[in-house]
Amino acid sequence: MSKRALGLAALGVGSALFLSACGGGGGTGGGDAAGTYDQATTEVVNASDEKGGTLRYAISANIESTDPGNTYYGYVWNFSRYYARTLLTYSPEPGKTTEPVPDMATEMPKVSDDGKSYTLTLRDGLTYEDGSPIVAEDIKYGIARSNYGDDALPNGPRYFKELLADSDDYEGVNADPSDPLAGFGGIETPDDKTIVFHLKEPFADFPYVLVQPQTAPVPAEADKGQQYQENVVSSGPYKFEGGWTPGNGLTLVRNEEWNADSDPIRTALPDQITVQEGVDQNEIDQRLINGELDVDLGGTGLGPAKKGEVLSGEDEKARLDNPENGSLRYVAVNTVVEPLDDEACRQAIMYAADHDSMQRAWGGAAGGEIPNDVIPPQIAGHDPDLDLYPSKDDKGDLDKAEEKLKECGEEDGFSTNLGVRADRPTEVAAAEAVQQSLGRVGIDVEIKQFPSDTFTNTQAGSPDFVHENELGLNIYGWIPDWPTGYGFLSYIAHGDNIKKAGNSNISELDDKEINEMLDEAVRTEDADEQARLYSDIDRRIMETGAILPIVFEKSVLYRPDNLTNVHFSQGYSMYDYMTLGTTGS
Amino acid sequence: MTTPGNGQGSADAAVRVQDLCITFPTLDGDVHAVDGLSFEVARGGALGIVGESGSGKSATSLALMGLHRGTKAKITGEISVAGTDIVTASNDRIRQMRGNEIAMVFQDPMSSLHPQYTIGDQLIEAYRTHNPKAAKAEAKKRAIESLDRVGIPEPARRINSYPHEFSGGMRQRVVIAMALMCDPTVLLADEPTTALDVTVQAQILDLLDDLRRDLNMSLILVSHDLAVVAGSVDEVLVMQKGKAVEHGDVRQVLSEPEHPYTRALLAAVPRVEVSRAQRRAEVRADRAKAEGRELPAEDAEKKEQEKAAEAPAGTGTAASPAGDGAWTPDQPLLKAEDLVMKFKVRGGAFGRSSDFFAVKNASFELYKGETLGIVGESGSGKSTLSRMVMRLLQPTSGKVVFEGRDITRISERQLRPLRRDVQMVFQNPYSSLNPRVTIGDSIGTALRVQGEKDTKQIKQRVQELLERVGLEPRHYNRFPHAFSGGQRQRIAIARALILRPKLVICDEPVSALDVSTQDQVLRLLSELQDDFDLTYIFVAHDLAVVRQVSDRVAVMRKGEIVEMSDSDSVYESPQDEYTRSLLNAAPVLDPDEARAHRAERIRLRAEKSTAA
């Protein structure tokens, strides 16, 4: 289970996110249009089945890619469902939004007795925007192009390549132009309606993999490699108008060939959907408040400027939702760079850190909760009672810290470097807070800034670079690709997942005990037993001091009055875009 | 006050100035540029205003045009031009008067025309400003006439040319043509020829004289040079420090000056008819007289002069103890053989380059103790030639032989010792002294460059020399700005002499100086030649100056030596036509002679045009 080459979660300004529900009553909401504070976190606000209008999105960066096969951002996984249907998807029902439910599939997959094959059947009436039928082989093709070969699409995850059997020699869709799928034995399509996945080993989390947009169908003749993003052939209720290039915005119009009866997920209320790219965050926020915009596509919520303003006004506050988005922000404490190779030195950092200060840097209570462990509350294994490094008012325990320093032979403190993404003000602020609080016990921290686009590939994610530049600390964040203990921990804490480049186990934590427990947990079928194991791992990670948690992050989402059917999807960590409608424009 | 016509102005006076005072406020308090000036110019009359720089003559001429308005100048007194009171008239009235009733010709024709408009535009504009109803075609016709009148060939075609397409003399003609566009009552010419060569100067002066007579204009000719105004005006007014020191009929003022300043001024004007021998005799006599009288001011010079008296005052090819190697003093000290300086000039439609000869096959010999004068107009190659001799420029071909040794192609390093023997005095003392270096350092540089290390020794020698050229040792640490032009030229001379050279090349050493200062510097050079046994090459455009200092004279034109002989014969019986025209063009102090020259010039020109 351990040889996953890929799968680092790209934590953008908007992030990918998959987490389990934290409960809360379902039911469709009533109340006035404005709703109440945090209402959409647990129920549907402003329910309506009114069709028509234009749903207006905007995003401060550029859309990563519109290609469902070439994306790792949660907002694209959420949004791309408008035009790219997947086999399974997260339930649109409040309270169940982390549960996979069938989309193109008629029902949840049938698992073979050995747990190694998953069989799904496609619904009737599935068509592309040109009216041609969607066949099972197109789904197989979509998975092939995004996972296999040197020229596989670079941005998406590669779980299929990891998990599927009989495909190790397959070199991708471009290897043999006459038969792109020759040699790809991991997926079987006995007829146009049936698709069978063959796994190397049993993998209980496989339905979560089928939620990923790589299971969207792609007709082989339409594939243009990475440039397929310019005009994705629609399988959903909307299709591209005028194509897309990064930064120039996107317009979706109704796909008349879409058959509503074949689709239990999408309500397809708006007539048209527009996305504006590269709009300044303050500007997005202002337009949301002015009613000139419906949704911030990135899904990370208001920027700091508007957040402060809106949070302090009672009236406006009612339009806010403040859900935890399932991500852990933390300082990766490297276990190789001296003197942090000594556990006691790392524990000194754990004690010295001022959690109150770091939380403030993250925007206070609205920005996130102060964690005492690694696994977020939504995921089985989280232990609310764990508190290994207690301190008054979360300000840190300096006496204990100095004790630990003495223990590791650095009673006068030591110097190390802290890597941070330069273009993320919040992380830089947190870095300053870390620097400030560690300075109290003589740990001298120098902040090094790097561009966020190369941070994971070349700097923090390259152990060689980390060692060479003595980056003892790095500010990082983690959102699991799906909301289970395994999904959360394997990439940041399993020793086998330390990679030469693009490494997300930045702490280089290679603890025999943790590795073994993780391997054991993923083989365990019993949920309680699994939870107990994850709990132990959680505790052990905290003991090693390799991860200094900053916050379990929370978003501050603004819910304009004219947006209908708003509810927060824990699965995507943002509003569920498929149900949204608008009364404005 | 010797102003005739003072008080009661004649009724038909074109210009009447009464008790004019012009004051400029400056950092050091008010400066009275003009102080109580009065004069009158009759219709058709001509007045020359003469004075050295700072005499207030230019301020006066600007005030006559009302151009002082908008500056800081304060004016009192009365100015009346063609019946208009300039001091009190409205701006609008003055504007109507300018160019219409009184027109002006400025000193520098290179900068007084707008570079971005054709001359036609500028002429037509002058006419239509005062005749707004005139049709453009009419104005253009007039402009062509006017250009024709001032002697611009093919006026109908050249009217579309830009100023930069004309030579300096031609530009001045254009400026005059512009002044004539509205038939002004008064033509005011402020140093109209100062920037021009002597032959062109003569042409312009002839033109002004001609126009005045033809058009019955009043002419006010402002100049620093008495000789320039002599032949062109009826009356002359001499100004000094803002005051009129003498005013009267031109003949009378020039022949029987009353005021000592006028006398001094006249005496200082170099006269082309005075020969080298006369001049030397005069200088020596003055020197002896000064020595005898023991003027305290010249105390400094005394010792040197005594020393000089001991030395044999050699003239001509006097023998000298110097001499090394194969060279003997009876051979030429310097020999120039077929010197050529060629430049490539890019031009033409396809960037073809053509050769331009700055100097073409110039040869001469120079003996020890002798002075060779090189005379010519701008662009004649005289400066280039002198710089080639200095090896400041590398000749394209030819040979320079100094003391029997060919120095044409020797390296900069080999040249350095030679620098001891050949030195140069430059034209402009304002630019030949580094403003950021003390004069002591400036002079001492030569010693240092030549390897002298002892600072004390250097200082002592510099100070000695400073005394010798008429300055004081305590000036050693001052910067050049503290000195007047004449003093600076003395410093420059000291710098040239510090290495005790055998040959000194003087490139227009006095042309940037006022006449009286000029005279003093020339005297100094002459004394030094005696004292230090120097050989001079004296380059100048001024015929009179060259004659006075030179044993032999070479006349250059367009890079070629057209005539070379001993100076008296060049001046008294010139062989070359160009030399004759030069001599003819040289301004002379005697008004009658000036007119005779003018008549001769007109005759020659007529001859030429019929021949062509």
Next chain:
Amino acid sequence: MVTYILRRLGAGVLLLAIVTLVTFMIFYVVPRMAGQTVQQLATMYVGKAPTAEAIEATIDRLNLDQPVALQFWEFVKGIFVGATYSFGGREVVCSAPCFGYSFQNYTEVFPELMARLPITFSLGLGAGVIWLIGGVAVGVISAIKKGSIFDRLAMGVALAGVSLPVFFTGLLMLAFLVHAWDIFETPRYTPLAEDPVAWMTGMILPWLTLAFLHAAQYARQTRAGMLETMGEDYIRTARAKGLPERKVILKHGLRPTLTPIVTIFGLDIGLVLGGAVLTEQVYSLNGIGRYAVQAIISQDLPVILGVTLLGAFFVVVCNLIVDLLYAWVDPRVRVAG
């Protein structure tokens, strides 16, 4: 005149060639001198899955391991005949003029630049008109009324103008005029052809911000130039002709003053057209400058290179236009050339 034009043209082309070379060297050679390895360079293009094989494939595809001269040659060739990048069996054609291909966005750089050009042009040309006219007018009036209250006030404001960074004025305008007091709407770009009024209202703040800085500079320069020109002999000549003062100033004084201003204008407008980085950044206008900043943040070298080249191109072209204008305005240049 023809020779003159040809020579200026030739000089411009040469200048572009050198700029291309130097830019290329700086982005492809300097980082290596500073210690970056080919592998590190390649990870910038490899996407989010930097496996060793993927990095090697990227190095191979982009010729990163080839000599720099060859890489440069490939780049230059691309500008004229286009380039083809191969991804396994699939080929991506970057048609001429190929300014490079962004391996982060999977787009050709050139069309991306062209798509953003109207925004930068709207910004630059609009602001240019404002600052040229405004600056020159203020400068002339100040020069004529030297020492007057207007002069002092105008020059005071102008000095403040050159001392205010664009991003500060921009921020202030945004914070107060737009957000706090709601006087202007947030600047945004609407194509001129689509809605001229929206185009104007959307661009007015960026125009003012950008123009203020330059107008201040131009006013100072015009004033100084005007004062100098008004001391020239030919102005005295013009006055001596009896020309009315207005004509002396506007006809004889202004023209020579304008010639150097036009030169500076050419340079400035050229620079702005290559991306008014700060203004676009402050107002979030998706012009060339912001594109460049985004590319720089994400270390997308082909885009950076492309933008720099385009910028240099505009500078060179504007200079060329100015040179030609100059020859027209000032007859002396035609000969001297």
Next chain:
Amino acid sequence: MSAPSHAPDQAEETGPAKEGWVAAERSLRQIAWQRFRRDKVAMAGAVVVVLLIAMAVLAPLLTRLFGFPPNEFHQDLMDPLTGGALNDPANPTSGIDPWGGMSGTHLLGLEPVTGRDMFSRIVYGAQISLLVAFGATVLCVVIGTVLGIVAGYFGGWVDTVISRAMDIFLAFPLLLFAIALAGVIPDGAFGLQGNGLRVALLIFIIGFFNWPYIGRIVRGQTLTLKEREFVEAARSLGAGNGHILFRELLPNLVTPILVYSTLLIPTNIIFEASLSFLGVGINPPTPSWGGMLSNSLDYYTTSPHYVIIPGLAIFITVLAFNLFGDGLRDAFDPRSSD
């Protein structure tokens, strides 16, 4: 410098000629100083410049007297939710102070979130701003002077090459280039680390791209000076190129170089601020004005002072240097009428 207090020797004043009433009796620098002193605005600029430099140099002392260590957090004074300064630090629900917490203890208020003392950060920010601006200016002057003087003096192909190089530099979209370059240089390059590298990089980039401004002026002046006869005079005395360049020409270039480098400093300050604003400046937590402005974007609704104060600091500094430089230039301008 000599200071002749009396009129020069009157050797020639006996004759009718006098040099006239315009004769320069005081040195150019004395006249300039006199003019400068009368220029009240320029004097004000000069005073501010001196104060600013003093402020940067004495930053540790100033902050000890009037502020706090620049990196010290005061989060107890801040509202945890919005990051703004609390009206009443004792009461966490007292709302945000619109003045950003300005008071007798915190003269210029507090930085949002961290609560760091703005006064101290502004004072320390001056260090970086001035250090980079001065350093870059010195680099500009060194490169510009050497290349300008060489181009102007030697002429010919040397001049052509250098002049073209200047054209090329002016043709570059500077700012873009600078941020791009600052981005591609990794930490640890050229043996430098952290802020040492950042400062060196900023100085290098700004200096390297702005030298043509000085270069052009020096070249132009050299061309004019070269025509002056004293250069020829020096050559005729046997002086070599070295002597002429450094002993004869350079002293004459000092004044224009001084004047124009004074005017280059504000340009460089803005350049540095722009780079910091675009995020390629100095590393946190070291304060820099441009960096503060850039951060302030996120807090302009709750803490407007955070936008205004660093902006004003840049503005005042640049303005003061501009006034000072303008005054110097006017004072040294021989064309000035009085």
